[in-house]
Amino acid sequence: MPRHTNPLRTWCGTLTAAAGLSAALLLAAPASAQYTGPHGVAPTTVAEVLKSGSDDQQVVLRGKLMKKVGSDKYEFSDGTGSIRVEIDAKRFPAEPIDDKVTVEIQGEVEKDFMHSPEIEVDGILRKRSS
Numbered sequence: 001m002p003r004h005t006n007p008l009r010t011w012c013g014t015l016t017a018a019a020g021l022s023a024a025l026l027l028a029a030p031a032s033a034q035y036t037g038p039h040g041v042a043p044t045t046v047a048e049v050l051k052s053g054s055d056d057q058q059v060v061l062r063g064k065l066m067k068k069v070g071s072d073k074y075e076f077s078d079g080t081g082s083i084r085v086e087i088d089a090k091r092f093p094a095e096p097i098d099d100k101v102t103v104e105i106q107g108e109v110e111k112d113f114m115h116s117p118e119i120e121v122d123g124i125l126r127k128r129s130s
Contacts, residue, residue: 041059041060041106043060043061043062043104044059044060045061045078045080045081046063046077046078046080046081046082046083047081049061049083049109049117049119050081050083050117053117054109054111055109055110055111056108056109056110057108057109058106058107058108059106059107059108059109059119060104060105060106061076061078061104061105061119062078062103062104062105062127063076063077063079063102063103064076064077064078064099064100064101064102064103065085065098065099065101066082066099067099069084072086072087072088072089073087073118074087076105076119083117083119084118084119085105085107085118085119086110086118086119086120086121087105087121087124088121091121091122091123091124092124093124093125093126095126097124097126101126101127102126102127103124103125103126103127104124104125105121105123105124105125106121106122106123106124107119107120107122107123108120108122
C-alpha cells in the first residue's frame with residue numbers, strides 16, 4: 001500500500017529547515033563595515049557643547065581621548081576644551097586607540113543637575129591622518 005504524506009507536514013518541515021539555514025548563514029556572515037559618510041549632525045567643538053549644549057543633544061566631536069578616568073569614562077579633548085565621555089567597550093573599533101590618535105565620536109550630551117556635562121558615546125571612529 002502506498003504511503004501518503006501530509007502536505008502540510010512536508011511544508012512545515014521545509015520551512016523549518018529553511019529558517020534554520022538562514023539563521024546559520026546570518027550568524028556565519030562576516031560583520032559588514034559601518035557607514036562613515038555624512039550624517040545629519042554637523043561636527044561641533046567641546047567649547048560649544050560646554051557653552052550651549054543641551055541635554056540629549058546629538059553631537060559629533062573630533063579630537064583625542066587624553067586619559068581613562070573611570071571604568072568606561074575618558075577625558076576627551078579637541079583643542080577647544082575637554083569633556084568627560086562615557087564609552088562602552090563594545091563601541092571601540094578593532095584598532096587600538098591611545099592619546100595620540102584622532103577620533104570622531106558621535107553621541108548625546110548628558111547634563112545632570114550639579115554635574116559637569118558629559119557625552120554618552122554611541123559610536124567612535126578612528127580618523128586617518130591627513
